[in-house]
Amino acid sequence: MHYFANPTRFQRLMDILRPWVVGVMLAMLAYGLLAGTVFGPADRLQGESVRILYIHVPSAWMAMFIYVAIAAASFVALVWRHPLALIAARASAPIGAVFTLLALITGSLWGKPTWGTFWVWDGRLTSVLVLFFLYLGYMALWQALEDEEKAGRATSILALVGTVNIPIIKFSVDWWNTLHQPASVVRLDGPTIDPSMLWPLLAMGLAFKAYYVWVLFARMEALMDARRVQAAQLRAAQHAAGGAL
Amino acid sequence: MAGLRARKRQRLLVVSVSLAAFILAVLTALLALGGDSLSLFLQPSDVSARVAAGDLKAGDRIRLGGLVAPGSVTREDVVTQFVITDCAATVTVRYAGLLPDLFKEGQGVVTEGIWQDGGAFTASSVLAKHDENYAPPGTLPDNPEACTHPESTYP
Numbered sequence: 001m002h003y004f005a006n007p008t009r010f011q012r013l014m015d016i017l018r019p020w021v022v023g024v025m026l027a028m029l030a031y032g033l034l035a036g037t038v039f040g041p042a043d044r045l046q047g048e049s050v051r052i053l054y055i056h057v058p059s060a061w062m063a064m065f066i067y068v069a070i071a072a073a074s075f076v077a078l079v080w081r082h083p084l085a086l087i088a089a090r091a092s093a094p095i096g097a098v099f100t101l102l103a104l105i106t107g108s109l110w111g112k113p114t115w116g117t118f119w120v121w122d123g124r125l126t127s128v129l130v131l132f133f134l135y136l137g138y139m140a141l142w143q144a145l146e147d148e149e150k151a152g153r154a155t156s157i158l159a160l161v162g163t164v165n166i167p168i169i170k171f172s173v174d175w176w177n178t179l180h181q182p183a184s185v186v187r188l189d190g191p192t193i194d195p196s197m198l199w200p201l202l203a204m205g206l207a208f209k210a211y212y213v214w215v216l217f218a219r220m221e222a223l224m225d226a227r228r229v230q231a232a233q234l235r236a237a238q239h240a241a242g243g244a245l
Numbered sequence: 246m247a248g249l250r251a252r253k254r255q256r257l258l259v260v261s262v263s264l265a266a267f268i269l270a271v272l273t274a275l276l277a278l279g280g281d282s283l284s285l286f287l288q289p290s291d292v293s294a295r296v297a298a299g300d301l302k303a304g305d306r307i308r309l310g311g312l313v314a315p316g317s318v319t320r321e322d323v324v325t326q327f328v329i330t331d332c333a334a335t336v337t338v339r340y341a342g343l344l345p346d347l348f349k350e351g352q353g354v355v356t357e358g359i360w361q362d363g364g365a366f367t368a369s370s371v372l373a374k375h376d377e378n379y380a381p382p383g384t385l386p387d388n389p390e391a392c393t394h395p396e397s398t399y400p
Contacts, residue, residue: 041382044380045349079257114345115374116371116372120285121285122285160260163268168275177287
């Protein structure tokens with residue numbers, strides 16, 4: 001980890017990984033979408049509307065996965081002060097927010113034909129909405145504080161405090177009575193989802209993760225470039241000021 | 246450099262311990278104090294307990310959920326009558342209106358309505374609760390026997 005904390009080395013790592021990441025994403029997306037939505041079976045109770053699963057579930061996984069990634073990066077940034085960790089956390093936030101919104105919207109569209117309602121304030125839906133607000137708050141805090149060092153510390157603490165919501169989301173369906181059903185994939189006694197649906201779903205999950213890494217690299221590059229430009233401008237300004245003296 | 250390393254170790258300790266303490270505190274508060282009030286609905290056993298304790302009176306608005314007992318659904322004009330069970334207690338529900346497509350005997354529902362004297366319950370809304378099983382048609386029984394569902398095994 002310390003080895004790749006160097007931006008130049010990390011740039012090289014990104015350049016090596018990128019084609020693989022994009023390849024995995026395209027392959028998994030092709031298999032998952034075709035096997036899930038075209039050739040896969042409908043559900044015994046829900047019929048065709050079950051197919052929104054292949055977008056909704058991976059989005060919800062990413063919503064939580066990216067939050068945990070932000071929290072882990074924030075932890076590294078707070079303890080070891082690696083600037084790259086902070087850049088990774090900051091670059092992840094909008095991606096996580098979009099996936100959370102996608103999970104909420106697809107869930108809502110799925111809820112109407114199956115449950116009979118777009119929204120209900122049960123433990124699962126409410127805690128995911130809180131997650132969305134956490135992402136927004138995290139991004140707003142980055143914007144609100146001008147001093148990058150202070151902003152980095154404040155956002156890292158916010159990200160870590162928010163991790164308490166992750167077990168709440170995961171176990172809300174077990175701890176309380178909810179309209180949302182309990183877990184179907186990640187559960188102690190094994191998945192309760194037919195293999196013909198499970199494999200395409202896992203492929204979609206992998207595709208979404210690869211997409212995250214791909215976009216994360218691009219966003220991190222942009223943030224690192226912005227930093228370099230800022231540093232160069234500062235140097236130029238100092239140089240000009242020195243010349244004027 | 247030794248000082249820097251010691252500071253990092255101290256930061257690691259402070260951040261880890263305070264994070265663990267915070268998460269533990271919030272979860273304990275939620276689970277110990279939040280308890281039932283964070284649930285979306287009551288189950289028939291909860292209703293019986295509340296009636297016995299005098300906490301549930303006629304005219305109270307509640308959400309009631311559980312499994313639709315097999316063989317309990319009867320229709321009369323637009324009024325549907327069915328029994329909600331959690332395998333320990335049952336409540337008979339009357340509802341006038343459209344039912345969601347997934348409403349089925351042996352499947353879960355969440356209803357909202359007014360509790361009336363004598364244990365009658367008139368629902369103003371009925372939502373279907375999907376279970377955690379996903380399967381192609383014909384691979385799982387369409388109408389599982391009531392109270393074999395993992396969610397319905399209440400203490």
